[in-house]
Amino acid sequence: MTDVLIIGAGPAGLFAAEQLSAKGLEVTVADKMPSPARKFLMAGRGGLNLTHSEDIDVFLGRYREARNFLDPMIRAFSPNDLRDWCHSLGEETFVGSSGRVFPKSMKASPLLRAWLRRLDQRGVKLLTRHTFTGLTAEGAALLKPEGGEPKTFPCRALLLALGGASWPRLGSDAAWTPALEEHQINISRFQPSNCGFLVAWSEILKDRFAGTPLKRIALSLDGSQCSGEALLSAKGIEGGAVYALSAELREKINSNGSAELLIDLRPAMSIDTVRQKLSRPRRKQSISTFLKKALKLNPVEQALLREVGPLPEDPEGLAARIKALPVLCSAPYDIDRAISSAGGIALGDIDDGLMLRAQPGVFVAGEMLDWEAPTGGYLLQACFATGRQAAIGIQNYLSNIVEGERA
Template sequence: MSLALVIGAGPAGLMAAEALMAPGRRVILADAMPSPARKLLMAGKSGLNLTKDEPAAVFADQIAGRAPDPGGFLQVDGRDFGPESVRAWAEGLGIALFSGSTGRVFPVGMKASPLLRAWLARLEAGGVTLRRRWRWTGLGDGFRFDTPEGPRDVAPQVTVLALGGASWPRLGSDAGWVPILAGAGVAIAPFRPANMGLRVDWSDPMRRFQGQAVKGTAIRAGGAVSRGEWVVTRHGVEGGGIYALSAQIRDGAAAVIDLAPDLTAERLARRFAQARGRLSIGNWLRRVLGCPLRVALMLEWGRPLPQDPAGWAARAKALPLRHAGVMGLDRAISSAGGIRAEALTPDLELRALPGTFAAGEMLDWEAPTGGYLLTACLATGLRAGRAAAARIAP
C-alpha cells in the first residue's frame, strides 16, 4: 500500500489530503496543534468568507498582481480552482451558501465549524488519518516528528507541505519550517505582514472613539482605492477598508482619506462656506461632515487646519492617514513571503526535494481578504495534492 504524507491541517493541507485520497492508499495528515484548521475557525468567527462572486478573470487579477509568480502557480480561474469551483465544493459538503451585497460568499450559517466537521468526516471516510500534536522537526531518512508518543520518522512516497506562513503564530502558523527547508537548499523570501492594520499613536480625544467603525469614506494609496469600512482601535486602524490597501502602504505608498467621496470638491466647499457663527469648530464641522467620527479624524489628522472653504474641502477630500507603521506578523491576517517561485516547479514540487510539494501560505504570494486568500489556499492545496497523487499508484 502506498503512503502519502500531508503536513499541516489548514485549508491547503486538508484540500491536498482530499486530492490524495484513493482506494488502497494511506494518507497521513499531521498537524502540530491539538485540533485542525484553527486559523480557519478563527476567521469564521465573524463569518466565513469562502470566496468572491465575480468573473474568474477579475478574481485571478486580484491575486496575480500581488505575487512574484513567474511559474504561474497561482492559477485560480477555470484551469484550477476558482470561485465557482469553491462554491460547488462547499455545497457538495452540504453547506448552503449566499452572496452578500459586495459579492462575498458565505455559508448561510456564517460559521466555519459545520463546513470543517463535514470536511473532516469526508476525509476520514476516505481513509485519511489525522495525527494531532505531530510537530515536524526535520529531514533524515524521511520526515521526523515530535509526537505525544516520542520521536517518529515517516518515509512516504510523496509529501505535501502546507504549514502556513508566519501570521497568527499562536494558531500554528509560526514559520518553524523555514530553517528546515532553507537548510535543504530551498530559496525562501523573508516574511512580511499582509492584510494588517496600521499603528496610530492617538491623541486623548480619540480614545472615546475606539471600537467604532468608520463608514462612508474612501482611502487612496498607490493608485488603488478602498471604499470598505474600517475601525478605530486602541492600537491604530484595522478592518477590511484598511487591509485592502495595506500592501501598498507597507511598501511605502502614502494614504489619504476622502471623508466625502460622494461629493465633489466644489460642492463640499459650498458646504464649508456656511457661516460658523458662534459654533465651536467641532460642532461646525459636524454640520458639514455629519458623522462625529469623521469630524474627529479631521481634527486629529487635518492640522494645521485650513482657513477658507476651498482649503477645508481639499483637506476633507485628501486627509492624510498619519500612522506609525504597519502592525506586525502577530496581528496580521496573513503574510507575504515564503518559498520563492523559482524553488518550485509548475506543479508546486520543491526542486531541491523531489517528491515533496508545497501549498498555501508557505508560498511567496499574498492576496487581499474578501475570499481571495482562502480560495487561493484551496487552489494551491488542490494542485499540489493532485500532482503528488499522480506520482504514486493507489
Template sequence: MKKRVAIIGAGPAGLFAAQTLAEAGLCVSVFDQRPSPARKLLMAGLGGLNLTHSEDLETFLGRYRPAHAQLLQSVQDFPPAALQEWSASLGEPTFAGSSGKVFPKSFKTSPLLRTWLKLLGSLRVTLHFGTRWQGFNKTGSLLLQHGTDAVKAHQFDAVLLALGGGSWAKLGSDGTWVPVLQDLRVDVKELRPANCGFEVSFSEHFKERYKGTPLKKIGVSHEGQRVIGDAMLDASGIEGGVIYAICADVRDAITEKGGTQIELDLKPDVSVEKLTSKLERPRGKQSMSNFLRKATGLPAAAIALLREAGPLPKEAGELAAYIKALPLKLTAPRSIDRAISSAGGVSFDAIDQHYMLTSVPGVFVAGEMLDWEAPTGGYLLQGVFATGRSAALGIAAYLQD
C-alpha cells in the same frame, strides 16, 4: 499496496489536498501540531466565513501578488465557482453578499468543517494531532514528534507541506519551517505581515477617546490607488478591510522610505462642490465640531481625525477639500503575528510545475507557505484551496510515474 502520502498541516490547503488524494485512491495521513484541525479557518469564520468572491475571474486574478503564472493557473483550474460547488456538496450552498463576498448559508465555519471531517473519515484519511514536524533525516524519512515523545522517523512515498505562513502563531502558523527548508537549500522569501493594520502617531487624547471606533464607508488613496470600505481606529493606528486592500503597497512603501502617507476621503459619496455648499452655510454660535457634524454628517471620530492633522482650514472650499483628502502618515505595519496573513514564503522558482520542491524530490508545498499574498475578501482562501488541489494532483502524477 496503496501509495502512502503524509500531509503536514491540517488547515484548508492540507485538508483539501487530503480529500483530493484520498479520492484518487491514495492512503493519506495528516499531521498537525495543534490539538484540533483548521484552527485559523475557524477563527476566520467568527465574523462570517468568507470563502471566495463573486467578481469576474479576470478581476479576481488581478488581486494576487506576485502574480505568478503558476498560482494564477491553479486558481483558473479551480475557480470560485468550483469552490462554491464544493461547499454545496457538503451541505453548505453559498450566497454572495452586497459586497460580492461569498459565504456559506450558515455564515459559519463549524457546520462545513464537521461535514468535511466526516467525509475525510469515510475516505479513510487519518488525522494525527499534537504532532510536530521536525524535518527530515539523512535518508529522507519524515521526522515527527508527538507531544513530548521522542522524535521518530516515518517513511512515506510523498510528503505535502501545508504549514501556513507566519501569522497567528497560536493557531499553528508560526513560520518555524523557514530555517528547516533553508537548510535544504530551498529559496524562501522573508515572511512579512499582510492584511494588517498600520501604526499612526496619534495624540494621547485621541487614542484614549477613539480607540475601537469604526470609520464606516471611507475612501482611502495611496500613490494612485483608491479603495472604499470600512476602517477601525485603535490605540496605536488604523486597520480594517479598506486598509488591508492597500496593505501590500503601503507596507512596501514604508520598507523603502521609512514611512508613507495615505489620504482619507471621509465623505466618498459627496462631491467637493456639494460639501463646499454645505460648509458655506452660516455657522452662528455653534462650535466647529457641532457645525461640521450637522452640515456634513461626519461622526465625532472623523471630525477628531481632521483636528489631529492640524488646524482646520477656515475657507469652506479648502475645508471641503480637506475632508475629501485628509493626509494620514503611516509609520510601520503591525507585527506579523497580529496580521491576518503573511507575504513571502517558498519561491515559485523553488518548485516545479507540480508544486514539488526541486531540491527535495517527493516533497510538495501548498497554501500560505508559498510566496503570494492577496487582500481579504475571499481571495486568500481561494488561493489556499486552489494550490492545495494543484499540489495534490502533482503528488498523484508523481506517484504514478
C-alpha cells in the same frame, strides 16, 4: 510506509488529502495542534468568507505579483467549483451584498465536521500533536510526537502545507523555515498582511475615540484606492479598507520608513460640492456645529481633521483636508495580529506540480508559498486551489515512479 504524508491540517492539506484519497491512495495527515483546521475555524467566527463571486479576471488580479503563478490553478478550481464542493458536503452557499460568498450557516464548524467525516470514510489517517522538525537528506519528514523524540515517517510522497506566519497560536508560526533553508530552499521573510498600522495619535484622540469606527470612507495611497470602513485603535488604524491596502502600505513603509494614507471622509461628494457646502454663511455657529450641519461630520471625523493641525479657515483648504486627510503610518501591526502573511517559499523553487526542485518527492501548498491576497475569499480560494494542484502533482509523480519500475 504510507503513500502520501501531508503535514498541516489546514484547508490546503485537507483538500489535497481528499483529492488523493479519492484516487485510492493511502494518506496520513499530521498536525502539531490538538485538532485540525484551527485557523479555518477562527476565520469562520465572524462568518466564513469562502470565496468571491466577481468576474474571474478581476478576481485573479487581487493576487498582484503572484497572479501568473496562481492563474492556472484557480481557473482549474474556480470560485464556482469551491461552491459546488461545499454543496457536495451538504453546506449551501450564498452571495452577500459585497459579492463575497458564505455558507448559509455562516460558520466553519458544520462544513469542517462534514469534511472530516468524508476524509475518515475514505481512510485518511489524522495524527495530531505531531510537530514537523525537518527533512532527512533523502527528503523524508521528521516528526516529533508530543512528549517524544523526532522520528522519520516514511512515505512515497510528502506534502508540506504548514501555513504562513500569522496567528501563531493557531499553528501558523513559520517554525519550519530554518529546516527548509538547510536544504537550499529560498524563503522570503514573512511579513504581516491584511493588518492594521501604527499611527502616533494624540492622547486626546486615543482617550476619546479608540475603538470608534469610520464608516463610508475611502482610503488611498499612491493611486491605489479602497472604499469601506476602518477602525481607530489606541495604537493606529485597522479594518477592511485598511487591509485592502496593506500590501501597498507595507511596501511603502519598507522603502521610505513611513507611508501617508489619505482618508476621504465624504467619498460620495465631489470636492466642489464639499467646498460649496462649506462656503455657506456660518453666522454664530461654532465650527464644530457648522461642520456637523453642513456635512454631517461626526465627532471622530472632526477630531481626525484636527489631528493634522488647526482647521483651515478658508472653504477650499478645509474641503481639501476633508477629501484627503493625511494619516502617517509608521509600521504594520505585529504579525501575530495579522489576518495573513506575505512571504514564504520562492515560487521559482517549485515546479508546475508544486514539487520542490531541490527535493524530489516533496511538495508544498497553501500560505507557506510566497503569495498574498486581500481578505474577501481570495486567501481560502488559493489555499484550496494549491492543495488541489499539489495533489495532481503527487499523483503524476507517483505514476511516473510506477511506470519507471515497470520499465
